[in-house]
Amino acid sequence: MxxxxxxxxxxxxxxxxxxxxxxxxxxxxxxxxxxxxxxxxxxxxxxxxxxxxxxxxxxxxxxxxxxxxxxxxxxxxxxxxxxxxxxxxxxxxxxxxxxxxxxxxxxxxxxxxxxxxxxxxxxxxxxxxxxTPDEDKTEAFENLKILLVDDSLVSRKYLHQILDNLGIHDITEAVDGAQALNILKQQTFDLIISDYNMPNIDGREMVEYIRTHGEQATIPIMMVTSEQNKSQLAAIQSAGVSALCAKPLSYDMMKKMIEQLVFNNEF
CATH class of the missing domain: 3.40.50.2300 (Response regulator)
Known part of the structure; x- marks a missing residue:
């Protein structure tokens, strides 16, 4: 095409x-x-x-x-x-x-x-x-386990579709950081993709807890956010996020970031 x-x-x-x-x-x-x-x-x-x-x-x-x-x-x-x-x-x-x-x-x-x-x-x-049929997609993508965290249903559906399109089908969703932390107590993942602005526990607080108290302290975490405040963005970076991406996030950028964070360990 x-x-x-x-x-x-x-x-x-x-x-x-x-x-x-x-x-x-x-x-x-x-x-x-x-x-x-x-x-x-x-x-x-x-x-x-x-x-x-x-x-x-x-x-x-x-x-x-x-x-x-x-x-x-x-x-x-x-x-x-x-x-x-x-x-x-x-x-x-x-x-x-x-x-x-x-x-x-x-x-x-x-x-x-x-x-x-x-x-x-x-x-x-x-x-x-x-x-492209799944069998012709990157086999490593097929084996990935992703935790998708976002309080917006529309945003989760869009990101889920992108991941599914890449051949990633083992996707667990959480509506905020609190639910994500509960899920992490029971399951392990290869990558977390999260929003920042969420109720209960936001993205920064979730990252801080994972890095200091979580059993998967080194898991790559990609924050995809529409936040524009520079001080807030700096706080997210210092919390230990692996990659900070602005919404809207293109298909190519999502694919590239997953490859870098999971397969090249660039974080």
């Missing part, structure tokens, strides 16, 4: 911006493109013909990009479609749900061709792995 086989759906109210996006896509050899100026028409079209990736602006005439991806993630037929937000929006209230929903990327306006290319490449790799 290559770029020319991708089917891209664009939701952008500005004709000028749509033209810019289309020209960038065509420069990668992508010609199968549907264009919409509002969210509702786009969602109706997606039900009839499933795109490989949806590129959406944040502010649409009838809804927001956040509402578009929320409806997609809530529909079993659309929940696994990759979603890319292209927006100049910086407000936490709009962007946080996008980060939690498992967008493949958030690109600013204006964005560069290189930035778009990285996101498209990640989508391509996701689709290739999706069509």
């Amino acid at each position: 290559n770029f020319s086989e991708l089917f891209v759906l664009i939701i952008e109210p500005s004709r000028v911006q749509r033209t810019i996006i289309v020209n960038h896509l065509k420069s990668f050899g992508i010609d199968n493109i549907d264009e919409f100026s509002d969210g509702r028409s786009a969602l109706s079209a997606i039900q009839l013909q499933t795109p490989d990736i949806v590129l959406s602006s944040m502010h649409l005439p009838d809804m927001t990009g956040t509402e578009v991806v929320k409806e997609m993630r809530g529909d079993p037929n659309l929940c696994n479609i990759t979603f890319l937000l292209i927006s100049s929006e910086t407000h936490y209230r709009y962007l946080e749900p996008i980060r939690q929903s498992g967008a493949i990327a958030i690109l600013p306006k204006p964005f560069t061709r290189k930035e778009l290319g990285i996101s498209l490449q990640s989508t391509l790799h996701y689709l290739i792995d999706l069509d």
